[in-house]
Amino acid sequence: MTAAQFVNLLVAALLLAGVYAIMSYGLALAYGVMKLVNLAHAGFMMLGAYLTLEAFRRLGLDPLLGAIVTAGVLWLVGMGVYWLLVRHVPTSDEPTLPSLLLLFGVWLVLQNIGYLIWGTQDQAILTPRTLQTIRLGPVTLPVVRVLVFLVALVGLAVLHLVLGRTWFGRAVRALTQNRQASRIVGIDVGRTAMLAFGASTAFSGLAGGLLATLYSFNPDFGGPFLLRSFVIIVLGGLESFAGVALGGLVLALLETFSVLVIPAGYQLALSFGLLVVALLVLPGGLPSLFAWRRRL
């Protein structure tokens, strides 16, 4: 491998990591606040992809702008789903099995709604930008990927600001740390959970919309990305927000560089192998590795 190839792969991995982080925060928010393993995440990503497509086809909205609008729409959808369904299942400090099954059901329903409305054909969003590239010396940058990365960065910055600077963010962080204590200091758990679930689906939708500009999709679309998000938040240590970004980067690097060794078709198998291994030997995620080293 030449140095140029190496740099190209490295840049590709970094650009991918942005989207991976966005989609994983969707999952991590719901897990943190409600201890909910949001299997419907995949369904919301699929919905985000199709809404972006519809906005592009019918309204002529730019897909990147469409993805942001879609995120707003899915915020409302997420709050609706929370109000209708999720708030009725028992939650505790560990994810509960009824919530797991409920959200799995929501995923299946969304998937079949997708088949009902949009059919089984693969769709893609093609704009004049899709095939454009920028050359920076030895590095070739696909324009779409760079733009998607920028939108992802903006999304992450907004999330960071909201979590760090607002009362809602403070409530989310408090709930993530300790549910009982949050109740005692007077946080409205139901309202915060509803808003956080909405935010979580909004991030799913944004990720779905962004991924739709990179890949083709059909109503089955979310599954592999749901599992990648699992790998990332497990690597990131289920409740650490910085860890999620790190996990996204690790997975993107691993997937990108694995094409040198194994056929591209097996990329997914590699990530899920990593998931199982991480769950078994590293239950606290990558941050626990650092904590362990600090203890020494």
Next chain:
Amino acid sequence: MSSTKSQAVVPAAVGVSWQSWVRQAAPMVLAGVAGAVIPLLRDDPNTIRLLFIAYVWVITSIAWNILGGFTGQVSFGFAVFYGLGAYTTALLITRASLHPYLAYLAGGVLAALASLVIGVPAFRLRGPYFAIATIGVSETVRVIANNLKLTGAPVGSGSSSAGRSTSSSTTTLPYSSRSARWR
């Protein structure tokens, strides 16, 4: 979920009285007899197909309930064993021209062996972590099946032609080798 079901079943298993045992067994026997008799009375493909699918769901549900219901370990990875049984059976019938009934058994045996390989590490996890790991296993195996030449890659493999020539209940066999995806 787990506690109520196990309480309902344990008395029968211990054998408190033969009446309760009969009460437990009667619906199953009835279902079995119905499955055997109805195709004799109405021998059209649609009825047989409907019954076949119904009983496949019964078996897969029972399989899931043993783990998910009695032990409370929710697994999303049953598609792995379903698909493994299907591929094993289909390949044994088409490539090794084994008798279908033997091939069904072989499919079950191979799936059981595979469950040991997957189960020993996976059962070190509990609850939601186990559930997530099984999704991982399921998708991994799907990806592998989609890429292997042996399984016919994404196109899949079928035992329909072999099945039609060797079995008496012709319409049922093609369904034994549906895709490896089951959710």
